[in-house]
Amino acid sequence: MTESNQDIAQMAQAILRAHGARFGLAESPATAQFTSQGSTYRAAKTACMALGFIEIDAECVARAWQAQTDRLGRFDATLWPVSPLDFGMQVLPVAQRPDAFAPCPRQLGLYAVLPDAKWTGRCARAGVPTVQLRFKSDDDLAIEQEVHAAVDAVRGTGALLFINDHWRAAIAAGAYGVHLGQEDLDALRPEELSQIRVAGLRLGVSTHGYAEMVRADAVSPSYLAMGAVFPTTLKKMATAPQGLARLDAYARLTSQYPQVAIGGIDAERLPAVLATGVGSVAVVRAIIAADDPEGACRELGLVIDSATGRRGGQ
Incomplete structure (x- = not known):
């Protein structure tokens, strides 16, 4: 009928x-x-x-x-879809997929997104478990030098270093992983994506909604970043802030992945974000704009570790 x-x-x-x-x-x-x-x-x-x-x-x-x-076999208006099967996502668990990238900890904890190698080293020494170098430059030599400096800066600290965008330099410097936006991901040829995988680097992918999550799942990344949760002035966003309700729905759909929430998150908003079940929260201004960045790292890290059950960086 x-x-x-x-x-x-x-x-x-x-x-x-x-x-x-x-x-x-x-x-x-x-x-x-x-x-x-x-x-x-x-x-x-x-x-x-x-x-x-x-x-x-x-x-x-x-x-x-x-x-x-x-x-x-029935329509249920109350049952918001959360099954990867219904979204056409891959059926196999990520760890069993032949194209999967190297795994990273399920609970990445406090994730600091930082503008240069000096900041990455500073936050790593302050005990931040996961750091990302987001270095903006069109100078290939400057990029190569900054990425190598960031790798050197976190050495011995235990911090996991992801490099935003500059995947070739990340491979050459021996970084822990690479983080790509959707446009960066779409711009890569299959053989280039394979180079990152074969080198053993972890891959994180930014997502801003359902369609991008499905797209990211197709390449079996190491983790998914979801945002922007709240308004942010750091970069122009293609989509409106997602909010906590959508973040909760996204976290349910992508539960087999390590998840990183990002966008406008500060100490006040942190508990509500963690209540969605994400295992990591990425921050920028909450650290670099703080009067006491090291103190902010400790405060935010303790809240996240307590909520996610992280122990010893696991």
Whole structure:
């Protein structure tokens, strides 16, 4: 039996009643463009647009909701999709995939994103377990020197060093891992991605919603970063702040990965972020703009380690 437009509208309203308070309603939602005739799909996409999801993510959730309905044999407006199977993600656990990148600790703890090698060394010596060098330059020699300096700066501290973007320099310097944004990931040829994998570097990937999580899962990275959770002035974001409700949903979907929440997170917001179950929180201004950066590292680290159960950097 095919549902009428009225039935589909009622299904969409049921989804909004079940999840509107959690996600919030968009002030002026865009009109959904449909690529399938499935009734659950159409209802879910209409609802997701009303909940403020961008088109590509609304499409992703709608298709997952249709798959969930087909799998269960019934439509349930209260059951927000969280199964990787329904999203078309890989079935095998990451550790069993032949294309998986080297694993990293499930609980990465406090994750400091830092502008230069001096800051990475300073935070590593202050006990931050995971640091990322986000060095911005178009000078290849300067990049190479800064990456090598960062590797030297964290040596002996136990800190895990990820290099943002500059994967060739990271391989040459022997860094622990590389972090890539979606555009960086899309720009890599398969053989270049393979070079990072074969070198044994861990790979972290930034995601800003469902579609990007599905895209990242396709390459079996070491961890997923999810954000921006809250507004941030550090960089122009392509999407609006995701908020805690979406972060919670994302964490459920990607639970087999180590997860890093990022974007506008400070000491006050930290407990609510950790309550979603993520095992790591990335910060920038909360450290580098603090009057006492080392003190901020200790304070934030203790909160995260207590909430995630990290012991001895594990």
